[in-house]
Amino acid sequence: MAKTIKDSTPKQDGFRFPGEWERQTQCWIGWPFRTDVWPGGAKPAQKAIVEVVKAIAPYEAVTVCVPREHYKAARAAIPEHENVRVVELSCDDGWLRDIGPTFLVNDAGEVRGADWQFQAWGGLEEGFYFPWDQDDLAARKICELENVDRYRAPLILEGGAIFSDGEGTVLVTESSELVHNQNKMSKEEIEGYLLEYLGAEKVIWLKNGVAYDSVWGHVDLVCTFTAPGEVLLAWSDNPADENYELMRENYEILANATDARGRALTIRKLYLPDPMYFTAEEIEAFDVVEDTTSFEVGDRIGGSYINYFLGNGVVVVPQFGDETYDERALETLREVFPDRAVVGVASRAILMGGGCIHCMTQQQPAGR
Amino acid sequence: MAKTIKDSTPKQDGFRFPGEWERQTQCWIGWPFRTDVWPGGAKPAQKAIVEVVKAIAPYEAVTVCVPREHYKAARAAIPEHENVRVVELSCDDGWLRDIGPTFLVNDAGEVRGADWQFQAWGGLEEGFYFPWDQDDLAARKICELENVDRYRAPLILEGGAIFSDGEGTVLVTESSELVHNQNKMSKEEIEGYLLEYLGAEKVIWLKNGVAYDSVWGHVDLVCTFTAPGEVLLAWSDNPADENYELMRENYEILANATDARGRALTIRKLYLPDPMYFTAEEIEAFDVVEDTTSFEVGDRIGGSYINYFLGNGVVVVPQFGDETYDERALETLREVFPDRAVVGVASRAILMGGGCIHCMTQQQPAGR
Numbered sequence: 001m002a003k004t005i006k007d008s009t010p011k012q013d014g015f016r017f018p019g020e021w022e023r024q025t026q027c028w029i030g031w032p033f034r035t036d037v038w039p040g041g042a043k044p045a046q047k048a049i050v051e052v053v054k055a056i057a058p059y060e061a062v063t064v065c066v067p068r069e070h071y072k073a074a075r076a077a078i079p080e081h082e083n084v085r086v087v088e089l090s091c092d093d094g095w096l097r098d099i100g101p102t103f104l105v106n107d108a109g110e111v112r113g114a115d116w117q118f119q120a121w122g123g124l125e126e127g128f129y130f131p132w133d134q135d136d137l138a139a140r141k142i143c144e145l146e147n148v149d150r151y152r153a154p155l156i157l158e159g160g161a162i163f164s165d166g167e168g169t170v171l172v173t174e175s176s177e178l179v180h181n182q183n184k185m186s187k188e189e190i191e192g193y194l195l196e197y198l199g200a201e202k203v204i205w206l207k208n209g210v211a212y213d214s215v216w217g218h219v220d221l222v223c224t225f226t227a228p229g230e231v232l233l234a235w236s237d238n239p240a241d242e243n244y245e246l247m248r249e250n251y252e253i254l255a256n257a258t259d260a261r262g263r264a265l266t267i268r269k270l271y272l273p274d275p276m277y278f279t280a281e282e283i284e285a286f287d288v289v290e291d292t293t294s295f296e297v298g299d300r301i302g303g304s305y306i307n308y309f310l311g312n313g314v315v316v317v318p319q320f321g322d323e324t325y326d327e328r329a330l331e332t333l334r335e336v337f338p339d340r341a342v343v344g345v346a347s348r349a350i351l352m353g354g355g356c357i358h359c360m361t362q363q364q365p366a367g368r
Numbered sequence: 369m370a371k372t373i374k375d376s377t378p379k380q381d382g383f384r385f386p387g388e389w390e391r392q393t394q395c396w397i398g399w400p401f402r403t404d405v406w407p408g409g410a411k412p413a414q415k416a417i418v419e420v421v422k423a424i425a426p427y428e429a430v431t432v433c434v435p436r437e438h439y440k441a442a443r444a445a446i447p448e449h450e451n452v453r454v455v456e457l458s459c460d461d462g463w464l465r466d467i468g469p470t471f472l473v474n475d476a477g478e479v480r481g482a483d484w485q486f487q488a489w490g491g492l493e494e495g496f497y498f499p500w501d502q503d504d505l506a507a508r509k510i511c512e513l514e515n516v517d518r519y520r521a522p523l524i525l526e527g528g529a530i531f532s533d534g535e536g537t538v539l540v541t542e543s544s545e546l547v548h549n550q551n552k553m554s555k556e557e558i559e560g561y562l563l564e565y566l567g568a569e570k571v572i573w574l575k576n577g578v579a580y581d582s583v584w585g586h587v588d589l590v591c592t593f594t595a596p597g598e599v600l601l602a603w604s605d606n607p608a609d610e611n612y613e614l615m616r617e618n619y620e621i622l623a624n625a626t627d628a629r630g631r632a633l634t635i636r637k638l639y640l641p642d643p644m645y646f647t648a649e650e651i652e653a654f655d656v657v658e659d660t661t662s663f664e665v666g667d668r669i670g671g672s673y674i675n676y677f678l679g680n681g682v683v684v685v686p687q688f689g690d691e692t693y694d695e696r697a698l699e700t701l702r703e704v705f706p707d708r709a710v711v712g713v714a715s716r717a718i719l720m721g722g723g724c725i726h727c728m729t730q731q732q733p734a735g736r
Contacts, residue, residue, distance in 0.1 A: 090456060
C-alpha cells in the first residue's frame with residue numbers, strides 16, 4: 001500500500017529527517033548471522049542482540065528482521081514479548097541502520113522513507129562483502145511492510161553516515177563521504193542530495209570518524225545530536241590514541257559551526273573506550289572467505305559509545321568491558337538524557353562485525 | 369507483538385471462525401513460482417494472480433507473499449497500488465488458503481489465528497511435494513506480521529478443507545479428512561479438534577469433493593456457506609460426469625442437515641464447468657521432479673467455480689474458458705451476492721497447480 005515517489009523529493013514535499021529523540025513507533029533491528037563477518041558462527045553477536053531487544057522492548061516495539069534460513073533459530077532465541085515481532089526479511093548482513101530506510105516526517109505527521117543505494121560500504125572495489133543485493137532491497141521491503149511511501153534516492157549512502165537535529169541540520173564526516181567517495185561526486189553534489197532527500201538546509205562536515213572503525217569514519221561512531229543545538233562528541237584524553245587529535249579537529253569544526261537556524265552548538269564529550277584489539281581467540285573464530293574483509297590478531301577495533309540506540313524512554317549503550325569508560329559512558333548519557341532509562345548491554349560481540357548497537361538498529365518515528 | 373497461546377483453545381477463549389462475508393481488513397495471496405507445480409515456469413499462473421490482485425485491490429487491501437528469490441520479479445510484475453503490498457515470505461508453494469492462519473474473531477472484535485500443522489496434503493506418503501517446512505511456518509509469520517495472537521493447533525489441516533457459517537457450524541468433507549486421513553484419528557477426534565479450534569458447535573460432514581481435484585476433496589471446491597443457513601453446492605446435470613452422482617449425494621446430506629442453531633439449510637446450486645483435461649502443451653511445460661506429483665496428457669483437472677474469493681464488496685470468480693458455465697457461474701454469484709461486484713478472472717493457469725483462486729487467498733477478518 002506504499003508507493004514509490006518518483007517525481008519529487010522529500011524537501012519538495014515538506015518532509016524532514018527527525019531527531020532520534022522524537023517519538024518513535026518502533027525500532028527495527030537486524031539479526032547477525034554471517035560466519036565471515038561475526039566470529040563463533042555469529043552466536044555471541046546473536047546473544048548480544050537478544051539483550052539489546054530485551055533492553056528496548058519494555059519501552060517501545062521492536063521488529064527483528066531475520067532471513068529465512070535463520071528464522072526458526074532466531075524465533076526460538078528471541079523471547080516472545082508483547083512488544084517484539086520477528087519477521088522474515090532477507091539481507092546480506094544485518095546492519096539495519098545502514099540498509100534500512102531513513103524515515104522522514106512532515107508537519108502533518110505523515111511518515112515516508114528515503115531508500116538509499118547500498119553497496120556494502122564501497123562496492124566492488126572497497127565493499128566489505130559481495131553481493132549486497134538483498135541488503136539493497138531491505139529499505140523497500142520495510143517501507144512496504146509499514147505502508148510507508150518511499151523515495152529511492154540517487155545517492156549511495158548508509159544511514160549510519162548521517163545524523164539530523166530534526167530542524168534542518170545534517171551531520172556527516174568527510175572521511176565517509178569524500179575521502180571514501182562511493183558516489184564519485186563533488187562535495188557540492190553530495191551535499192545537494194543530502195539536503196534534498198533529508199529535507200534539510202545545512203550540512204555540517206566533520207573531518208574524520210573514530211580511528212580504525214570499519215565504516216570509513218561513519219558519523220554514528222563519532223558525533224551525534226542529542227537535541228537541537230546540542231551535540232555529543234567522542235573524546236579521548238590519551239595522546240597516544242589517534243583519536244586524541246582526530247576528535248580535537250572535529251571539536252574545532254563544531255565550535256565554529258552554526259546550525260541551520262543559526263545557533264552555535266553546545267558540545268558535550270563522550271569518552272571513548274581505551275583502544276581495543278582483536279584477540280587470537282576471536283580471529284580464529286571467523287570464517288575467512290574470498291570477497292569479505294578479514295582481520296588479524298592485534299588489529300585495532302574502532303568502538304565508540306556514540307553508537308547507542310536512542311528510543312522512547314530508553315538509551316541502550318554499548319559496553320565493551322572497559323573498566324573506566326563503560327561506566328563513564330553510562331554516567332554521561334544519564335546526564336544528557338535524565339528522563340530516560342540508560343541501559344548498558346555487553347556489546348564486544350556485536351562490535352566484532354564492524355559496528356555496534358546504533359549500526360544494527362533503525363528508529364521509525366511516530367509522525368502523527 | 370503476537371504471542372503463542374498454549375494453555376487454552378479458541379473455543380475456551382470465546383473465539384470463532386467468521387463467515388467469509390464478514391468485514392475483512394485484507395486478503396493474503398500467494399505467488400506461484402514452482403516450475404514442477406505450475407507449467408511454463410509458473411509465468412502464466414503469475415499473470416493470472418496479478419489479475420486476481422487487480423480484481424480485489426479496488427475493494428480491499430491485498431498482501432502478496434513472495435519468497436526472496438522471486439521478490440524482485442514479483443514486485444515488478446505487480447502494479448503499485450495504494451491497496452497492494454508485496455512482502456517477503458517464504459513458502460514451499462503459494463497456497464495461502466491451506467498454509468495461512470485461519471483467522472478467528474471474538475465478540476469484543478479481537479482477531480486471533482489458528483495455525484494448523486501442514487504437511488503438503490499428505491506428508492511423506494501422499495504429500496504433493498517435499499519438503500514443506502517453509503509452508504508450515506507461513507501462518508506463524510503472518511500472525512506475527514499482523515500482531516495477531518496465535519494458537520498452534522494439534523491437527524494436520526488445510527484452510528481449504530473447512531468452511532464456517534460464522535455461527536457455530538463447520539462444513540468439511542469425509543474425503544479430505546477421513547478417507548485421506550492425515551491425522552490417523554477417528555472422526556470424533558477430528559471433529560473434537562475442529563470444534564475446539566474453530567470455536568464451533570457442529571460439523572456437517574459432506575461425503576466427497578469434486579471429482580479429480582488435487583486436494584483429496586477439499587470442501588472449498590464443492591460447497592460453501594454464502595450466509596448463515598445458506599449454502600452453495602457445486603452441481604452437474606451431466607450423468608457422464610462423476611460429479612453428477614457425487615453432488616447428489618452431498619445434496620441429500622445437506623437437505624437433511626440442520627446447522628448449529630437448528631436451522632435447515634437453503635441449498636443453491638453452482639454449476640461446475642464441463643470436464644477439463646491436461647493438454648499435451650501443458651504437460652510438456654511442467655518440470656518433472658522426484659517427490660512432486662505429476663500428471664499426464666488427458667488427465668482430468670478438477671476445477672470448480674466454488675473456489676471463488678469473497679471480499680468486501682467483491683467476488684472474484686475463476687473462469688475456465690467454458691462457453692456455457694463460466695458465464696452461468698457469474699450469473700449465479702450475482703444472484704447470491706447482489707450487493708457485490710462479481711468479477712471473473714481467467715484462471716486455468718492457476719488451476720494447473722491443483723487449486724484455484726480460493727486456494728491461493730486467505731481473508732483476514734476485521735474483527736473490531
